[in-house]
Amino acid sequence: MPQKYVGQCLEIVYIDRAGNITQRKIEVKGIRGPLVRATCLQTGEPRTFRVENILAWKPAGGDRRSAC
Secondary structure (H helix, E strand, C coil): CCHHHCCCEEEEEEECCCCCEEEEEEEEEEEECCEEEEEECCCCCEEEEEHHHEEEEEECCCCCCCCC
8 A cells, every 4th residue: 555645534445354354434644564554434443454454445535635
């Protein structure tokens, strides 16, 4: 996942360790190596996602400079 998404809102499709696939809307806080630090906008909780487990992503819509 490119660094250009830091500070942006994305919709992602993610597979967890148990093999469950979920769709989430996140605000990317930082990317370091294989990890994406983000806030899950559904729960408001900070989360860490493994890049290799993100199956798809796209901008969540709206102006790139606007808040989620």
